[in-house]
Amino acid sequence: MPLSNDKKSALKGTTLSIFAMFTMVISTYTLAESCPPLSSISSQDVNGTFHYSAGAFKGSNADTGVEPENVDYSKKSGVKFTTATLAQRKVGSEGEDPADKPGSIISYVKCDYEGSGADDRVRLSQRTTAFATEAKGTWEKDTQENSANTHNKKCSASDVTDCEFNLP
Known part of the structure; x- marks a missing residue:
């Protein structure tokens, strides 16, 4: 069953929002480091x-x-x-x-x-x-x-x- 234009638009918006949140989390996350053994x-x-x-x-x-x-x-x-x-x-x-x-x-x-x-x-x-x-x-x-x-x-x-x- 094909999606209506309204549902496609809502799905696109949700996908973009999730991608934007994921990108923000990844860019602010840094891996902890330590001195070398x-x-x-x-x-x-x-x-x-x-x-x-x-x-x-x-x-x-x-x-x-x-x-x-x-x-x-x-x-x-x-x-x-x-x-x-x-x-x-x-x-x-x-x-x-x-x-x-x-x-x-x-x-x-x-x-x-x-x-x-x-x-x-x-x-x-x-x-x-x-x-x-x-x-x-x-x-x-x-x-x-x-x-x-x-x-x-x-x-x-x-x-x-x-x-x-x-x-x-």
């Missing part, structure tokens, strides 16, 4: 300093001030994930990227992995376009404002999946 971090000795990477996350021994710099701390026994930090800062007179303009705000996520020795640590970071938001875990706001006049947020856990965040 230590096992996924690759390391490379570059002129006596170890550099680390896992996807968009990067770091080096020079970033954390560990001594000596020529040790691959990601492979040391006992090193494990400890903290994820959602952070911002204001660029001073010199940034780590030549494109950074003094006074501009940088947003990033830091991932810290530590062991029992004072220098047994690895830090990875990833720049973000805006302040990332917490998704899962117990996130504590720093009591002190950072140089961007916001409060960094930290999540401490033994497993990266216990500190999830949403990237902007």
Whole structure:
């Protein structure tokens, strides 16, 4: 039995409404992310300093001030994930990227992995376009404002999946 024009029009309108709602839900939904597991971090000795990477996350021994710099701390026994930090800062007179303009705000996520020795640590970071938001875990706001006049947020856990965040 053929549908009347009124019923076809109503069906079209309902279908478009459902599609529009579905599109809005999908576009605002973001998958929570976490710091990379230590096992996924690759390391490379570059002129006596170890550099680390896992996807968009990067770091080096020079970033954390560990001594000596020529040790691959990601492979040391006992090193494990400890903290994820959602952070911002204001660029001073010199940034780590030549494109950074003094006074501009940088947003990033830091991932810290530590062991029992004072220098047994690895830090990875990833720049973000805006302040990332917490998704899962117990996130504590720093009591002190950072140089961007916001409060960094930290999540401490033994497993990266216990500190999830949403990237902007």
